[in-house]
Amino acid sequence: MQTAAHDEDSVIEIQQVTTRFGEHMVHDAIAFDVRRAEIFALVGGSGSGKSTLLREMILLHRPDSGSIKVLGVDLQTAGNEETLALRRRWGVMFQQGGLFGALTVIENVGLALREHTELEDDLIDDIAASKLALTGLAREVGAQYPSELSGGMMKRASLARALALDPELLFLDEPTAGLDPDSAGGVDELVRTLRDRFGLTIVMITHDLDLLWQVADRVAVLAEGKVQGVGSMSELAHMDHPAIRQFFAGPRGRAAQETQQAGAQTDNRNKRPPSKPK
């Protein structure tokens, strides 16, 4: 099976992707693969093109050249039916949450089910409630409006919405941004559970070094239009490359690395091996 492994194991294949906005080249022939059931992170400085790349992976923006295949479908050549089917197989949690303010939380979570399925209202509410429970929200939260939620609850609610259609692939844009350390830690656990329990493939953009050390199997570092390196955090920590060194060298980078190393010595119960891409 070794020869077929590439296609079977790759959930996303990005080849030679180039993106320009006017004169500004954001991506210069970018390439990497995301493998099935891995937690893959995209990191890089502000403006390095992470969100744009994510938008390209979910059909919200077209690269100028190159190819992106998601779940075996070439996004450039896919027809309407194929892209509709694809959109049902992935879930997206946007950075700002993206919940509709005029709908309650449970209505927000059920929205995709109403759009994409013929299920009865009662069943949709039951499914939506189960997704809320999965993300650790109390049942009563379903009746609340997004404006009534804390930052952490909002993240969980938008994650519940991303999970509504039981996706195989989950995209998360800054899942822990703006959260206090306790809430952020809860999101770490949740991301790991989703992969371990449901075999989800997860692509996340994050600046959160603790999250990266705790849950990412592999990380791609974007800088100057290129992927400067891809590997586990420990592999990257040993790479001798200016952009990658810079990423680890700041005070937050050093602190997260020290926490990780201290944790690895004293408590391995909840830690995953540094790289487990299957």
Ligand SMILES: Nc1ncnc2c1ncn2[C@@H]1O[C@H](COP(=O)(O)OP(=O)(O)OP(=O)(O)O)[C@@H](O)[C@H]1O
């Ligand atoms: N629609 C657009 N029109 C023009 N320029 C754009 C557009 N979208 C993104 N850009 C530019 O592309 C570059 C990459 O933007 P992108 O949002 O992908 O960065 P990012 O890595 O997500 O940054 P951040 O960490 O700040 O979110 C930026 O210079 C941005 O100004």
Ligand SMILES: [Mg+2]
């Ligand atoms: Mg961004």
